[in-house]
Amino acid sequence: MELLPLCLVMISAISHAFWNLLAKKGLNKMAFIWLTSFSSLISVLPAFILILPRIFYPINATPFLLASGFIEALYFISLVKAYEAGDLSLVYPLARSSPLIVLILAVVFLKETISSWGIIGLSLVILGVYVIHLRSFSFRDFIHPIVSLRSRASQWALMTAIWTSIYSLIDKMAVGIVDPILYAFWLDIFIVIFLTPIVFKRLGLRRIVAEFKENRMNPIVSGFLMRAGYVLVLVALSLSQLSYIISIRQLSIVLGSFLGITLLHEPYGKSRLIGSILIFSGVFTLSVLG
Numbered sequence: 001m002e003l004l005p006l007c008l009v010m011i012s013a014i015s016h017a018f019w020n021l022l023a024k025k026g027l028n029k030m031a032f033i034w035l036t037s038f039s040s041l042i043s044v045l046p047a048f049i050l051i052l053p054r055i056f057y058p059i060n061a062t063p064f065l066l067a068s069g070f071i072e073a074l075y076f077i078s079l080v081k082a083y084e085a086g087d088l089s090l091v092y093p094l095a096r097s098s099p100l101i102v103l104i105l106a107v108v109f110l111k112e113t114i115s116s117w118g119i120i121g122l123s124l125v126i127l128g129v130y131v132i133h134l135r136s137f138s139f140r141d142f143i144h145p146i147v148s149l150r151s152r153a154s155q156w157a158l159m160t161a162i163w164t165s166i167y168s169l170i171d172k173m174a175v176g177i178v179d180p181i182l183y184a185f186w187l188d189i190f191i192v193i194f195l196t197p198i199v200f201k202r203l204g205l206r207r208i209v210a211e212f213k214e215n216r217m218n219p220i221v222s223g224f225l226m227r228a229g230y231v232l233v234l235v236a237l238s239l240s241q242l243s244y245i246i247s248i249r250q251l252s253i254v255l256g257s258f259l260g261i262t263l264l265h266e267p268y269g270k271s272r273l274i275g276s277i278l279i280f281s282g283v284f285t286l287s288v289l290g
Contacts, residue, residue, distance in 0.1 A: 009248045022222040026211065029084055031203055032211055037191055039219050043220055043227070068170040075163035076195060089268075091156075094279075115289075120285055
């Protein structure tokens with residue numbers, strides 16, 4: 001992997017972890033996510049104007065924009081549900097385990113085989129998911145992770161990973177035929193179009209305004225980090241293969257867990273950090289070697 005896409009993905013991983021930290025801190029998380037998505041249309045607009053020679057609508061990207069925009073709206077809803085039910089240090093690593101979902105889908109539906117490295121990577125991710133649910137490393141807590149996987153937070157986090165797997169594949173196909181930055185510009189608009197009626201029906205305008213008044217700058221910063229980070233990923237996808245990009249970006253798993261433990265003072269820090277490292281190791285193995 002060349003230096004440029006590597007640097008782009010590393011910066012994207014950091015920005016992704018930090019906007020998720022801000023989203024977790026939002027009072028009304030659904031309102032916060034909508035404000036984040038909407039503000040990103042404005043906060044990143046100057047960069048699009050500077051970088052793109054001209055802004056036009058790419059007709060040939062319409063199927064990808066419709067599909068990815070809809071799936072990413074579902075991704076945001078699942079993420080909100082997960083953060084409403086659980087800690088950042090638990091939800092974030094599970095939500096970022098999408099390469100495991102891709103592997104399972106490939107084996108079940110495409111009848112693909114798993115290499116020895118793939119089995120090692122799969123085992124590391126499963127072990128990481130188990131460890132991240134441990135309350136302690138004592139024998140009495142041994143059964144707790146199995147019970148915890150039935151929690152709403154874990155289930156919504158894993159659903160988020162499924163949506164991430166799907167839209168990543170769609171976007172990879174899209175940037176093969178459309179300039180990645182132009183695609184990112186229109187994708188943001190499509191996401192807001194799909195997300196807006198869902199959020200407004202659930203919350204109404206008053207609760208969205210109240211969230212903005214309470215957290216005025218956080219959604220704006222979150223929106224910039226979210227969209228700027230994904231623009232970097234799309235550019236990197238046009239320069240390198242999908243498996244490398246996804247695997248390196250999962251460094252955010254460890255960072256997100258660390259932020260939850262240190263800044264939000266979430267419990268079970270030792271097991272969650274170790275579990276996050278195991279998940280990242282497994283994801284990296286799956287993507288690069290498996």
